[in-house]
Amino acid sequence: MEFKSLKNIETSFRQIRLFGIVFVSMCAAVVTVALVAVFNFAEKQREKIYVLDNGKSLMLALSQDMSQNRPAEAREHVRRFHELFFSLSPDKSAIEHNINRALILSDKSAYNYYSDYSEKGYYNRIISGNINQVCIVDSVSCDFDNYPYTARTYARQMIIRQSNVTERSLVTVCRLTNSSRSDDNPNGFIIEGFNIIENKDISTVKR
Incomplete structure (x- = not known):
């Protein structure tokens, strides 16, 4: 028991x-x-x-992680540069204003193209011929796996004259580096090594 x-x-x-x-x-x-x-x-x-x-x-x-927005900001930076640099009107002050704003977004590689165009009288022909040039960016592809980021832009230029409209293809490449943000550079990038690899006529249509 x-x-x-x-x-x-x-x-x-x-x-x-x-x-x-x-x-x-x-x-x-x-x-x-x-x-x-x-x-x-x-x-x-x-x-x-x-x-x-x-x-x-x-x-x-709600605050967002800056890195999540960088790809969109990079594409917008490149798009804005092309629109400012290649969209021209037959007005000297307007051309200089847009070019100066574009050059703030880039390094000397873009300025070299501007100097070359100026020496060849490209902008003078735009003014004297009363020509409007509009740049339409179709797409911007960026590689964010490596820094500096590489970007390739596919665009079209519409050269509008009194007698006809010429469409040109425009393909460029560049590198993107981070920079401080400002009112003139809100996306915080600088374009380096800007290079035009294709710029040729596609078609001409009489007006």
Whole structure:
């Protein structure tokens, strides 16, 4: 009888120990899940910016990781450069204004093309011939696996004269390096090694 009682006590102790282990394991699991949830919540809160509008209303804006926007900004930077550099009107001040804005987005490689065009009288012919030139960027492909980033641009030039409209193909390549942002360079890139690899007539249509 005494041995049976000891056996029951030992069995009860094992059960209590098992229940204790299960209880502690469940508590550990609950604590782990709670810590993960708190950490995720804290990360999401860091992405939020609270802005006071004249101290009256509270607006919530979600901040984004800059790296997520860089590909779109790079393509926009290249697109904007081409539109400024190759879209010309028969007005000297307008040409100089657009060219100067384009040169802010690039290094000396683009300036070399500008100097070459100027020496050959290209811009003077645009003005004297009352010619409008419009650059239409079809696509910009960028390689972001290696830095500096390489970009290839496929575009068309519409050269509009009084008698006809000439369409030209334009293919260029360049490298993109990071730069400080400013009002003149909002995307924070500089174009380096700019090179025109194709620029030829596709068609001419009489007006």
